[in-house]
Amino acid sequence: MTDRNAFLEKIADHLGKKRDRRVQPDVSTHLAETREQASARADRMRKEARDNATALLGALQEGATAQGWVVHRVPSPEDAADAVIDICQRSAARSVLLARMEALSRVPVEKTLKAAGIDVTVAARPEGEAYSEEARLAVRRAAFTADVGITGVDYAVAETGTVVLHPRGGVSRLVSLAPPRHIAIIEKGQVLPSLDELFALEREAFHAGRLTSSYNLISGPSRTGDIGATIVQGVHGPVEVHMVLIG
């Protein structure tokens, strides 16, 4: 492969200058914002998301509907579990895949689903067990055969009707992607107004050494317009996506 320095020297040369070791970021980029400023801004954003939690849930409901989510707003975690069962039964689901997330420990999904005779699998290796290729393939097999995948969320974004998920221990990348239906459970206080807040918080997470290996913004069902410019849902990801909003 081409040597890195040779490659970068050539670029500098074409720009008619020597290689810069330090560049003052232009004011248009957020790089111009210092760590302290970024962290103070993130604190303000978190406070606003808490203070306006109810209004933001309403805004999310609107944004998500526009993006093709089916939105269910319920008052309590118990009602959320009922909404989940209802969705599963209506789609005649027989096997459900769960992420291991905090929200799902508050919403009694697993118990209720099992009582309804639906097969439940957690899309993760048992807690404490080390990662292995076999464990990864087992999760993948489960994801490609399940009828429904259920997750909590790490953030939601009202502007774009978006759910944000950080893959990690307990949260497979595939649980919200491979099954034909995805249900996202969202609690009050998790909603951000816009993409600006989301990426500002991710940037802060990077500064704090908390940035995950990847994250996904999910804004509605999988779709395509590649055949005759007709929109069809459910190409590689879910054909149908549900949001259960608690609060």
Next chain:
Amino acid sequence: MEVKTRAFKGKANETLADPVLQKSLENVYSGFHLRRIQAGGATPGWDEQRDRARAIKAHTIANLDYYLDMLVRNVEAKGGKVHFADDGKEAARFVVDLARSRGVKTVIKSKSMVSEEIGLNDLLEAESIEPVETDLGEYIIQLARETPYHIIAPAIHKTPEQVAELLAAKSGGPKKTTAKEMTAVARTLLRDAFQRADMGVTGVNFAVAETGSITLVTNEGNGRMCTSAPRIHVALMGMEKVVPSMADLSAFLRILIRSATGQRISAYVSVVNGPRAAGDEDGPEEFHLVIVDNNRSRLLKDAALRESLYCIRCGACMNACPVYRKVGGHSYGWVYPGPIGAVVSPVMSGLKEGKALPFASSLCGACREVCPVRIDIPSMLLHLRSELAEGADRSQRSAGVVDRASFRLWRFGMSGRGRFDLGARLVRFVLWPLSRRGWTGWLPFPLGGWTSTRRFKVPAGRSFVARWRNRQGGA
């Protein structure tokens, strides 16, 4: 990808005469251009977002060496590997060698224009490694063994009937009639590939220097599949794709997606910060980022063309272009069609071969109007035209002997009062016998092209100046 830019005129004429292609091309306007207009109109602070994005791009490209260096260090800090490729051959060779050394038999691919540039699929096949395109449009194109027609809708020229035949032949099943049924067939075929493949190859929409991340924008979920299911992820990026900060992504995603499809956001945006972390349930064990020049440095070097590297590949300029919407994507003969393609394709793949492309424009300015980062495409087309006509490299000059002689004559005639008056009288003298009722509809070679679609008014018997003098004298 094979360079066929020389064939522009023939291919364009073929397309114009093909009623099926003309019908399909209508979708470009209704499906994309109108939706983009609505989306822009409904977006608060739309123009401010565009200005901000342009300013960020200008700053980043002006300091590209610095930001690429920052990107590399941050990708490596999180366990990713970075590779530089001067040209397409080197990039494709790297991916194939990596696949072979890891025992990969099947590669799943999410849409990547760089992969088209470097002809990756052909090289993989030559080494008996199966490449599977997973964007539905790209998959259709792969089955048809064609090249993309549009950068965000690669199969827009294929009718549903043609797609049905391709899918039936591949699946061995019956021919389907609706887009929904056909999509279901493709879903089944590709799900199998997702579970078989050991390597995922993707493009890069934006790379973030500060965090060493790459971003993928898709609607189908294939980008997520390619970065979730296989054990190796290779991302191919043009060297201009870098932005400084993660917090800059919101502005870029807004303008990219609204300009591309008119959506507020695509169904999926994936941000990849590196290979899987120790505690993760899944994700690739290896992450390779390949940074490709492939003659982008020619665009960088020429200050008049540099801003073509601000392009975020949304496709809005082709949707707005009255020429693209008639001659279609294949006429342009290389990876990038439409107005931005008329600038970058000839420069990247050889100006001599692609000299017809900068002239495939009426310079109406619709592309500059819609470009989310306000790239001045018409000015760059004019720059290339003058480069071709008068550039230092005589072998690349496009203007023929007749052109040169006529313009020399024109300059001579226009640069003196007496000569101008004489010229006007001469034109009238020549045109008069060819005209009826003051109009002429036919001129002999080499001027016949002008009159094949329009008529000319013959200059009046007495010039304006003569009449003016007469009036002044009479008053």
